[in-house]
Amino acid sequence: MEISSELVANFGLTKLREVGSFLSLHTRLVGTFGYMPPVGSKCFNQLKVVMGAAPTILLAIKSEENKLQEVMVGLAANVFTFMSSQESSYVFQEAGIIEVELASILVHILKKHKYPATKVLRIRRFAIEFAIWMMKDKAENIDTFKHMGMEKVLEGVLEITSELESFNVFSGTVGLNRHNLTIHSLVETAFKLLENR
Numbered sequence: 001m002e003i004s005s006e007l008v009a010n011f012g013l014t015k016l017r018e019v020g021s022f023l024s025l026h027t028r029l030v031g032t033f034g035y036m037p038p039v040g041s042k043c044f045n046q047l048k049v050v051m052g053a054a055p056t057i058l059l060a061i062k063s064e065e066n067k068l069q070e071v072m073v074g075l076a077a078n079v080f081t082f083m084s085s086q087e088s089s090y091v092f093q094e095a096g097i098i099e100v101e102l103a104s105i106l107v108h109i110l111k112k113h114k115y116p117a118t119k120v121l122r123i124r125r126f127a128i129e130f131a132i133w134m135m136k137d138k139a140e141n142i143d144t145f146k147h148m149g150m151e152k153v154l155e156g157v158l159e160i161t162s163e164l165e166s167f168n169v170f171s172g173t174v175g176l177n178r179h180n181l182t183i184h185s186l187v188e189t190a191f192k193l194l195e196n197r
Helices: 005-030 042-052 054-063 066-082 085-095 099-112 123-137 139-147 150-159 183-195
Strands: 167-171 174-178
Touching: 042 054, 042 066, 054 066, 054 085, 054 099, 066 099, 066 123, 099 123, 099 139, 099 150, 123 139, 123 150, 123 183, 139 150, 139 183, 150 183
Parallel strands: none
Antiparallel strands: 167 174
């Protein structure tokens, strides 16, 4: 049975909202960022379902454009943070995508969206978040991003940043809720990872 990218995006975002609110509650209670819900809990099972769609998410990042690609990169940036390095390697293998290819796609997204566009306002943030995860997951990815000129691309992001990129909830074009981390903070994190290798 073929699962469409749009179905995965809709299902994944719904489940991530449910899981995310549960995780943020547990994160506040426990005080540790990477806290996982107890195995067997409803939240853990929902997270595993979303993680099961990860190969489809990667394929959609590769093949889609604009809004759906933005959603899939954001979904991946969130889903992969809950995977071990071994699990993520399996997902890449199952999707038939190598990490160098995904790194190239993320760099291309940042180059293509040099200026923040209102239709895909969060795509740069999501691409940077996913690139940070990739660099933390495997040190070889740092070299890959360096070779692809990620530092120069990130400098461009720092130069041209919209205040709207700091929001994650909108009413029309008005930002209502700020992200915890600014895009500048994300870029600084990415720079530190690139410099430390």
